[in-house]
Amino acid sequence: MNAHHQEADLGIPKVTEILADWVVGLKDSDIPDPVRREGLRTFVNWVGCAVGGADHETTEAALRAFTPFSGPKTSSVLGRKDKLDPAHAALVNGITSHVLDYDDTHLKTILHPAGPVVSAILALAEMRPISGRDFLTALIAGVEAESRIANCVYPHHYDRGWHITGTAGVFGGAAAVGKMIGLNAQQMRWAFGIAASQASGLREQFGTMTKSFHPGIAARNGMMSALLAESGYDSSERAIEAPRGFAQVMSDKQDWDEIIEGLGTRWESATNSYKPFACGIVIHPTIDGCIQLREQLGDKVGQIAAVKLRTHPLVLELTGRKSPRTELEGKFSVYHCASVALLHGDGAPTAFTDEIVNDAQVVALRSKIEAESNPNCHEAEVEIEVTLTDGSTSRLHVERAIGSAEVPLTDEQINTKFTKQSELVVGAAITGQLLEKSWALESLADAGDVARASVPA
16 A cells, blocks of 8 residues: 555545545546446436436426526436526436436445436536546546445445435545546545535435435535535545544444555446336345246236245345335335236336325235245345145246346346336437437537437427
């Protein structure tokens, strides 16, 4: 370790400084092609999710609250005719991209990286233009920073009840915007410091509108952190690692090497994943398996007497709601997800309407489902046993679910997911143009063109 980067009094590396130096010094040519490609997939997936959530009641409520306070309306709310100032647009697009719980996931920490990062830089790009190639470099820098900070404190930080997308995400927003606007190393340290004082988000909010507020507020606060630093607003320059800084205050675990080792050679952003189903990712193995069992059972689905699930302990901790009443609660009920997957073969946003959550047939099957924790079960694994009224049983073991690191979504599957969400909001013509422009990001002279292409006619 370079002595310049070592705290003599604490024996702690100068984590904030090392990370800031790396972000500032990062060049697009430093990023390997496969990493840039994954960054592009992250972007395309985010655009589809942001448009998909644009007409959600959560978005409507947020716009009613924020629109009267917007400054100059330079920046698009994707999938809508509404425009806001960049800070409020970042906030609302962060909400829309997460409200369906269909966005990307850094599987190691259950962080949703794109919301805090892309929401911030795309909103600002409509006010301060940037090329698509430079935009993608800023995106990757932001995702890398937030994912490494999340690694440093996970799982203890998450287990305490912090929603890591909000808490680590604000650093991603700050890094991405800081890279985009050309902060110097000291300014980037300040941006991280300002961001550290805005790290927030509680897991108590899961199943409510406020869960999607977390990536939105992380995007806005990350942006504001970078803009304040650009204007000379200072902060502690070791706000991540100091005894009273982010990592030591908000977690019992601090692994500094997760942040600073392998910068530029180990790419966390290249490990991002994309959800095939619109709910908490820990339920995905159950949905995957239940859809497969539905196909095996055919007409016998109506004869189910009992269902047993054996899953990773985190499934019941996060999604153990037996009687959800609303769409958002249904996204955190493994019982609802299993029921609707068996009955309808569905895990898309259409499986999580208030009507479906309260459908009598879905509720009846939900009551026949038992789930138990198996500490030896992988997070992407599940064992399912279905018993029919005649006493016969069908069993299925999903070793790794679709969307896991071992079974990632293909580009074609991302396209299908994008299209099915977006067409419901802006129609087929705009969806086709938007999808094409999103994949063409690196060739665009102005990255803001993507946001403008999402606006309904």
